[in-house]
Amino acid sequence: MTSSAKVRALMACCALALCFTGFSARLVHLQVTMHDEYAAIAAEKHVNKLITYARRGLIVDINQQTLADNDPVRTVVADASLVTSPDDAVGVLAGPLGVDESDLRDKLATGRRYIVLKKDVPEATAVELETRLAVRSIRGISFEQDEDRIYPNGTMACHVVGFMNSDHQGVSGIEAQEDQYLRGHEGFRYTERDRFGKELVAYRGEERAPRDGYNVRLTIDLNLQNIVETELDAACKEFKPKKAIAIMMRPQTGEILAMANRPDFDPNDIRIKPASYIQEHEADMKNCAITDMMEPGSTFKMVTAAGALNEHTVRPDSIIFCENGAYSYGGRFLHDHHPYGDLSVEDILVKSSNIGAAKLAMGLGEQRLYSYIRAFGFGERTGVALPGEIPGLVYPPHRWSKLSITRIPMGQEVAVTPLQTITAMCAIANGGHLMMPQIVHDITGANGEQIASFAPVEIREAVSTEAAHEVTEALQGVVSPRGTAALAKVYGFDVAGKTGTAEKIDPKGGYMRDKYIVSFCGFLPADNPAFVCLVMLDDAVTKPDENFGGQVAGPVFSRIGEKAARYMNLEPRPEEPAGTVVLNQREHD
Amino acid sequence: MNRRKHANDVPVAALVRWVVAAFFLGTAGLSYVYFKNQMHTSGNEIRNLESQFNSLITQDDAVRAQIDRLSAHGYLQRRLAEGFIQLTPIRDDRIVRLHLPGTHSATAAADASDDLQPVSNRFIAQ
Numbered sequence: 258m259t260s261s262a263k264v265r266a267l268m269a270c271c272a273l274a275l276c277f278t279g280f281s282a283r284l285v286h287l288q289v290t291m292h293d294e295y296a297a298i299a300a301e302k303h304v305n306k307l308i309t310y311a312r313r314g315l316i317v318d319i320n321q322q323t324l325a326d327n328d329p330v331r332t333v334v335a336d337a338s339l340v341t342s343p344d345d346a347v348g349v350l351a352g353p354l355g356v357d358e359s360d361l362r363d364k365l366a367t368g369r370r371y372i373v374l375k376k377d378v379p380e381a382t383a384v385e386l387e388t389r390l391a392v393r394s395i396r397g398i399s400f401e402q403d404e405d406r407i408y409p410n411g412t413m414a415c416h417v418v419g420f421m422n423s424d425h426q427g428v429s430g431i432e433a434q435e436d437q438y439l440r441g442h443e444g445f446r447y448t449e450r451d452r453f454g455k456e457l458v459a460y461r462g463e464e465r466a467p468r469d470g471y472n473v474r475l476t477i478d479l480n481l482q483n484i485v486e487t488e489l490d491a492a493c494k495e496f497k498p499k500k501a502i503a504i505m506m507r508p509q510t511g512e513i514l515a516m517a518n519r520p521d522f523d524p525n526d527i528r529i530k531p532a533s534y535i536q537e538h539e540a541d542m543k544n545c546a547i548t549d550m551m552e553p554g555s556t557f558k559m560v561t562a563a564g565a566l567n568e569h570t571v572r573p574d575s576i577i578f579c580e581n582g583a584y585s586y587g588g589r590f591l592h593d594h595h596p597y598g599d600l601s602v603e604d605i606l607v608k609s610s611n612i613g614a615a616k617l618a619m620g621l622g623e624q625r626l627y628s629y630i631r632a633f634g635f636g637e638r639t640g641v642a643l644p645g646e647i648p649g650l651v652y653p654p655h656r657w658s659k660l661s662i663t664r665i666p667m668g669q670e671v672a673v674t675p676l677q678t679i680t681a682m683c684a685i686a687n688g689g690h691l692m693m694p695q696i697v698h699d700i701t702g703a704n705g706e707q708i709a710s711f712a713p714v715e716i717r718e719a720v721s722t723e724a725a726h727e728v729t730e731a732l733q734g735v736v737s738p739r740g741t742a743a744l745a746k747v748y749g750f751d752v753a754g755k756t757g758t759a760e761k762i763d764p765k766g767g768y769m770r771d772k773y774i775v776s777f778c779g780f781l782p783a784d785n786p787a788f789v790c791l792v793m794l795d796d797a798v799t800k801p802d803e804n805f806g807g808q809v810a811g812p813v814f815s816r817i818g819e820k821a822a823r824y825m826n827l828e829p830r831p832e833e834p835a836g837t838v839v840l841n842q843r844e845h846d
Numbered sequence: 847m848n849r850r851k852h853a854n855d856v857p858v859a860a861l862v863r864w865v866v867a868a869f870f871l872g873t874a875g876l877s878y879v880y881f882k883n884q885m886h887t888s889g890n891e892i893r894n895l896e897s898q899f900n901s902l903i904t905q906d907d908a909v910r911a912q913i914d915r916l917s918a919h920g921y922l923q924r925r926l927a928e929g930f931i932q933l934t935p936i937r938d939d940r941i942v943r944l945h946l947p948g949t950h951s952a953t954a955a956a957d958a959s960d961d962l963q964p965v966s967n968r969f970i971a972q
Contacts (some may be wrong), residue, residue: 285915312907322917323914323918326910326911326914327907328907328908328911329904329908329911379907379908380904380908384901402900402904405913407911407915408916409911409914409915409917409918409921410919410920411918411920412920413919456887456889456893457886458886458888458889458892458893459885459886459888459889460888468971479919483919522862755907768969
């Protein structure tokens with residue numbers, strides 16, 4: 258070989274070597290440097306991440322009756338790039354989905370790969386459509402799984418249960434408060450698809466199963482809730498109040514057995530009505546039992562009396578002179594509804610004497626009165642597991658006026674929530690123990706395993722058992738013929754309770770004329786209470802001389818108490834009624 | 847002679863080795879294809895079963911939601927009001943009255959007769 262030939266061969270070899278070196282460099286660049294980027298592009302083409310949604314947990318009552326459940330629905334989605342025969346697809350879908358054919362055709366004509374055709378399609382309709390599409394070999398239409406939250410009992414316990422927004426997040430009530438337990442965790446799965454879009458199960462990648470939401474069991478008993486709501490509705494029909502509230506609690510544990518507000522709303526309407534509906538009815542959706550505060554009126558006298566008896570400044574039979582109905586103090590007169598002379602401490606509660614209560618408080622002193630108000634839980638949140646609770650308003654003694662010591666004992670100059678009032682009454686009923694109101698009984702998994710259980714919580718001992726029993730005896734007198742709430746009696750049972758008739762505060766200052774918040778809070782049987790019940794009506798329409806707690810709220814309590822006692826199978830006292838008990842009689846139904 | 851004879855010998859051992867190797871290779875190849883197909887077939891079956899399972903769960907949820915609706919207080923009360931559910935008031939002759947101990951009427955009743963009072967559902971049976 259000549260030298261020129263050798264040079265040419267060498268050059269050719271070098272050229273080839275360079276060429277292959279270039280190829281190698283490019284391969285290294287693609288395989289090493291650009292690996293992640295191209296791998297991601299490739300994965301995007303054929304690997305899908307499928308989200309598997311977790312079912313939201315149920316909300317049930319103490320007897321496992323459902324308050325909130327899930328109804329499976331589908332969202333119909335089209336991939337217009339895969340729909341080869343839009344006319345056929347429109348023909349199959351338009352009728353069952355109830356959408357306009359031309360609208361459907363326009364949507365499919367856009368060519369987009371993800372078009373939502375209809376939401377909230379019932380499961381049965383979706384299954385039928387899937388079959389029809391498969392028979393006609395129409396591709397590109399899919400049915401995504403979704404859920405609707407339904408509330409089978411409609412308005413019942415609506416303020417407790419709450420509702421969800423369109424993003425499946427709890428907005429109010431238990432739905433909001435226990436959202437973290439109810440929501441669960443969604444799962445995922447990486448899958449590969451063939452060129453027809455069919456999943457290649459053999460090439461499944463990483464996956465995580467969804468964890469369904471936990472079920473929340475409330476302390477609410479729907480049967481008692483039904484009794485309370487039925488009677489509250491009847492009261493609203495009769496007295497047409499602006500608002501009405503009823504709460505029933507078990508005093509020994511603080512469990513809330515029923516909680517109802519009027520006006521109410523149907524949480525099922527939230528998802529189908531426009532946003533303006535929610536704005537218009539926002540006030541109806543508030544759980545006023547915990548979010549509204551008001552002057553308690555005479556129900557507050559039990560706190561004053563309990564404090565005085567607990568401090569032994571008086572005894573139940575101590576006589577207090579009630580100034581014959583008009584008591585001048587601090588340059589202002591304090592009046593009783595009826596003029597009374599000497600009254601025992603017990604009778605001060607029975608007759609609901611404002612002057613008597615004021616004198617009890619003065620004997621107690623400002624600081625000690627304030628301590629007892631706080632000991633009964635006023636001025637702080639009760640800690641109930643419901644969102645939006647307010648602490649009420651109780652000023653410390655250094656902010657009191659000279660008149661406060663005469664006004665606070667009868668439930669003025671303080672603002673409390675209805676739940677605080679009934680919680681304080683529970684403390685009297687159970688022997689002086691202030692219990693935290695409990696609305697959630699336990700939380701269980703989908704298979705019934707217990708995740709959390711909530712034991713009764715005693716916040717503090719508000720007063721001694723002896724003082725609580727003395728107040729209870731006095732409160733029994735309130736429901737006797739000589740008391741202010743004779744109409745609150747429940748035939749066959751000893752009832753203890755206290756009426757309240759509070760003037761409504763005028764936002765402009767002072768009190769509104771002839772506007773009252775009337776209430777009755779009582780319990781039965783008085784010696785071993787099965788339940789405490791509060792009935793409160795705001796601005797009831799009635800005759801002016803009948804607008805009192807004992808005459809408006811008392812009878813409502815009586816009817817609730819009678820039905821609840823029958824439902825709870827409480828044994829009536831043996832003396833009445835005339836030695837016989839009638840079983841299964843439906844005289845009041 | 848002998849050298850020619852040996853030169854035309856068929857290398858049986860080598861042939862057998864190749865045939866066996868080819869057989870194993872072929873079997874391995876076919877098995878690979880077979881198992882791959884089986885894997886895809888099983889995958890399809892798994893997918894179909896999963897689909898059926900999910901469908902059953904969904905149907906179960908739908909039925910449970912329907913049961914919840916139909917057994918709700920409000921719905922039952924509405925049906926009761928419509929007369930779909932009939933409750934018959936209990937007649938006086940079907941009520942059993944129990945005398946409470948320690949009351950006058952109970953004592954009087956006990957004095958009147960110490961016999962045990964039989965209670966039966968004879969009226970209902972009729």
